[in-house]
Amino acid sequence: MALLDGTKALVSGVANKKSIxxxxxxxxxxxxxxxxxxxxxxxxxxxxxxxPQVDSEIxxxxxxxxxxxxxxxxxQVGTVFDGKLxxxxxxxxxxxxxxxxxxxxxxxxxxxxxxxDISAYSLVAFTRCARPLMNAARGGSIMTLxxxxxxxxxxxxxxxVAKAALEMTVRYLAYDLGPENIRVNAIESGPIQTISSxxxxxxxxxxxxxxxxxxxxxxxxxxxxxxxxxxxxSEFSLAVTGAVIKVDSGINTMCPATVPxxxxxxxxxx
Ligand code: NAD
Numbered sequence: 001m002a003l004l005d006g007t008k009a010l011v012s013g014v015a016n017k018k019s020i021x022x023x024x025x026x027x028x029x030x031x032x033x034x035x036x037x038x039x040x041x042x043x044x045x046x047x048x049x050x051x052p053q054v055d056s057e058i059x060x061x062x063x064x065x066x067x068x069x070x071x072x073x074x075x076q077v078g079t080v081f082d083g084k085l086x087x088x089x090x091x092x093x094x095x096x097x098x099x100x101x102x103x104x105x106x107x108x109x110x111x112x113x114x115x116x117d118i119s120a121y122s123l124v125a126f127t128r129c130a131r132p133l134m135n136a137a138r139g140g141s142i143m144t145l146x147x148x149x150x151x152x153x154x155x156x157x158x159x160x161v162a163k164a165a166l167e168m169t170v171r172y173l174a175y176d177l178g179p180e181n182i183r184v185n186a187i188e189s190g191p192i193q194t195i196s197s198x199x200x201x202x203x204x205x206x207x208x209x210x211x212x213x214x215x216x217x218x219x220x221x222x223x224x225x226x227x228x229x230x231x232x233x234s235e236f237s238l239a240v241t242g243a244v245i246k247v248d249s250g251i252n253t254m255c256p257a258t259v260p261x262x263x264x265x266x267x268x269x270x
Contacts (some may be wrong), residue, residue: 002032013091021091023222029054038062074129085133090144094118101201121160139181155201158217183241190220190248214249215260
């Protein structure tokens, strides 16, 4: 019997096959989970092509900036999943391109509100709608994706602030819903090349740093994140909530001013 046999997941945030959410959907499916998707309306066509790979036909359009769209989407999820949901994957972020790069001090009020609304508040709205479905399933696992909120990453700017809000949101939601056996966690991924991350100034430098300076001397793959998602979705993490799990080849343990890894040359030459 597979680890997630009999479970039902809602996965949000697939834009294409490079999306972290797609890596998670594949991993959940591989362990026996039944998947439904929500996606931004602009991604419907691409997702319709991908979803059959995980035996899913359940694709619901949902712009998370609109409360009524979120409520309608979860109503549909309830209908197709017989009123129950075990796993919710929130893999969504957005900021104006002008607010990613340059001086952070130039962030406008509108840009701030947009980034925090889509990237952090949406987790609150999603969780509120998932709650009755997870109560019906006698508990559940909610997970979101974050990146380096504790430090300044030049160019990440408003998204760093949004991720700090998201991580605190995870802790408050975990506190609210713990008594209902609903767990809420975040996966802090190292940099991965996706449509969204390509907009971030310094991405190439980040990818190279992982390769040259992290203890594992390698970048993160969709499979790495997918496997952590399976852990968070499964009974192996039943006492884990409010956590931010770093999946970053250990780079967070290094001094920021670190030199390239001493084994780098030997590994490359081998
Ligand atoms: P991606 O572009 O594939 O996914 C981002 C998703 O957010 C897209 O599907 C997009 O349509 C969706 N989205 C944006 N605005 C939306 C809205 N209003 N309504 C509904 N959906 C909306 O990029 P990704 O890198 O897979 O990002 C997924 C998550 O992972 C994000 O939260 C991102 O911040 C986080 N993350 C990414 C990295 C990385 O290096 N790629 C690292 C750590 C964390």
